[in-house]
Amino acid sequence: MSSISQELFGKTANGRDVSRFILSNNNGLTIKILDYGGIITDILLPDNNGKSNDICLGFDDMEGYLTRSPYFGALIGRYANRIAGASFELDGKTYKLAANNGPNALHGGIVGFDKVLWTATIDNDKLLLKYISADGEEGYPGELTVTVIYELTADNELKLDYKATTTKATPVNLTNHTYFNLAGHESNNLNDHVITIPGHSYTVLDENTIPTGEIRPVDGTLLDLRQPVRLGDVLEKVNNGLGFDNNFHLPSVEGMQFGARIEHPPSGRYIECYTTEPGMQFYTCKNLKDTKGKNGVVYKRFGGFCLEAQHYPDSLHHANFPNTILREGDTYKQKTVYKFGVKM
Structure with missing residues (x-):
């Protein structure tokens, strides 16, 4: 059995109420x-001794999410991901976007x-979030209607079901950006x-983290994660010591497929990710620097990881x-499942 309850979490910058929905099994x-940004603020998961800990990085209140969040937990x-040059051409027209990552979008x-702020509805044991993005919002064409359904199952699966429709042709690439640490959000260590x-x-990147267009086999590289790899053995070596921020190409299959597994043997906790998406962006928080988070914890580089099921970055080019x-007339559909567990 799973249940959902609701509480007031805070207010947006313009004074609108933000609710937090608590899913439990x-x-x-x-x-x-949250209904603000669809943000996952907390994930409480017991370890192999039955001790529960919060394995999700985030903030205690709205102020953090409004002023200094590096996309913690968000839709x-x-x-x-990135769009090179903060622009793209579609059907003969060039669209300019905000350059919020150097010269890129x-x-x-x-x-x-x-x-x-998304519109939230509780449907039995599911949380439905809906947002209508106006034609021209952030430079993108078409009015885009998006729904995301969160469902926590009795089998410890958090299911995310995305759908979107548009009034004009437009790029769409949706994901979730939760920062995890299976040792507990306060541990600041992934070793x-x-x-x-x-x-x-994987997608080969240039010096600005933009794809060159080359797709290169992982064989013989530190990006070969097809067999289990302890992060402490590679984090200071991969990508010139910056850790992982790479898009991995998953095998081409129909429907849901295995996208990643990460485990923490000392606690027994693990996450498995399954998705309909063709790519898995694995990020170990190279840009997380002295960010004050929950309970006064100061999050640092390699303090967490993200498993972002998505299409490839900069696919438009x-x-x-x-x-x-x-x-x-078409419908964007994506399903991603995070399965949580404890190995006893």
């Missing part, structure tokens, strides 16, 4: 989600889906985590990447 798993859109712009990602190849254009 009988296994001691509790997940808390990302219209377009997750990142995670939907200045006010992406992570910074808006004992063990990662497995079945990606057989690479014809060999999977398509991210949604057209009028």
Whole structure:
């Protein structure tokens, strides 16, 4: 059995109420989600001794999410990851976006889906969030209607079901940007985590973290995570010591597929991710620097990790990447599942 309750969490900058929804099941798993940005603020998961801890990085109040959040826990859109040059051409017209990551566009712009208030509805044991993005919002064409359904099951699965429709052709690439640490959000250490990602190849990046268009096999590199790898053995070596911020290409299959598993042997906790998306962005928080979070904890580099199921970054400029254009009359669909567990 799972249940949902609701509480007032705070207010937006313009004074609108922000609610937090508490999803719980009988296994001691509790997940808390805001209608602001669809943000996952807390994930309480017992360890192999039955001790519960919060494995989600975040803030204690709205002030943090409004003023200094590095996308903690949020829904990302219209377009997750980067778009080179903060512009794209579609059907013969050039669209200019906000350059909020150097010369590039990142995670939907200045006010992406992570910074808006969604309309929330409770449907039995499901939380439904809806947002209508206006034509021209952040430079993107078409009025985009997005719904995301969160469901916590009795099997410790957090299911995210995304759908979107548009009035004009527009790029769409949605994901969730939760920062996890299976040792507890306060640990600031990923060394004992063990990662497995079945990606057989990855997107090669330039010095500005923009894809070159090359898709390169992981064989013989530190990006080969097809067999379990202890993060403490590679974090200071991969990407010139900056850790992981890479898009892995998952095997091409129909429907849901295994996207990643990360475990923390000392606590027994693990997360498995399954998705319909073709890519898995694995990020170990190279840019997390002295961010004051929950309970006064100061989060630091390698203090958490993200498993972002999505399409490839900057697909708009690479014809060999999977398509991210949604057209009028079609429906964008994506399903991602985070399965939480404890190995006794």
